[in-house]
Amino acid sequence: MRMLDLIEKKREGQALSTEEIHFFIDGYTRDQIPDYQVSALLMAIYFKGMTDQEISDLTMAMVDSGDTVDLSPIKGIKVDKHSTGGVGDKTSLIVGPLVAAAGVPVAKMSGRGLGHTGGTIDKLEAIPGFHIELSRDEFIEHVNTHKIAIVGQSGNLTPADKKLYALRDVTGTVASIPLIASSIMSKKIASGADSIVLDVKVGSGAFMKTLEDARRLAAEMVSIGKSLNRQTIAVLSDMNQPLGREVGNANEVREAIDVLKGQGEERLTEVCLTIASQMVVAGGIYKDVESAHEGLQELISSGQALEQFKTFVQAQGGDPAVIDDPSQLPEASQHIKFQTDQEGYVHSIDAEQVGLAAMLLGAGRQQKEDAIDYAVGITLLKKVGDPINIGDTLAVLHCQHPSVAEALEKLEAAYQISSQKPEEQPIIYDIIK
């Protein structure tokens, strides 16, 4: 088999066979096929697409490129959750303990943030003492004892995806539905869950800018899951503005605690309840999403969900006192107001610009090895649809030094003000099974 033939075949829009896909993934993982040939094939895939069979083969070839996690020692139906990424997306911090409190075991591997999006692992590390490394046996024992453990991705899971993602990043081939679908699903399959609930973000701050593209990506991932016997459900949720009011690591932990206390922003709470409802139904705890929604709300109002969060934090070395007193979380030394000189309504808030502003303050990384500051971030006091007057504070920057001109410029670019109140966007667009 020759890589050149595969490139030409895909260039002409033909489907690659199972053997051909395994050949290219195995060869690339072992450094036997050079980046330039794989780049050419990726670009051909970007333009010509892939059939469902090819996408499923590509997913499995990436799963087979490394280790897989065996979660069978954990009792119960294991349900994983994955978000396609956004700004202010702290849903895992909320949904994890909530679902665990309902009785579904949560054995989750999460990532760090890169660029304008944050990562669950960084947010958890904002809690003093919290550690994200557990041995395999500890991981299993934590889930069996406390119903939940969240760790960083370790070991050699989907090495082909790691290499391919890095190459896609520098060859303009990230935004391809077959490539995104197989990348996400390979990691979820290798992580060993029985069922997968996907939170596919739609809008200016997401990979998928339109509902149509998000539906296509969601349908593709659901179909991959089905073909590999993993029940997969995709929730399509709004990312036309940051999720919730807080962006930044300690800030987002604070907001997650508010939601678990029943005091969270309505739209953020609704996304979490929708995802969690799908998870507890998939986990066999509730018969339907209506009763699940009600049951989960009860777990929040009774304080059980928050108690579960505390148990989880303590079990992984974190200081549980921060749950009762979030002011013990890292706090920035300065708070700078972003004020407006306009009046009207907040028409839109470009989530990507807000994410970049938070990154400039130090909440995120430009390069993988950069250190981050858990204390810095942004609080959005005004969100889409809110009326504003000249001099109002739209957002507060939590920072460590006063030179924040660049971050303020990003916020200036993010907020669009109009004279008319904009129509309210749904928070959940669709659920695809």
Ligand code: URA
């Ligand atoms: N997230 C992933 O894991 N992979 C992609 O290709 C895009 C988003």
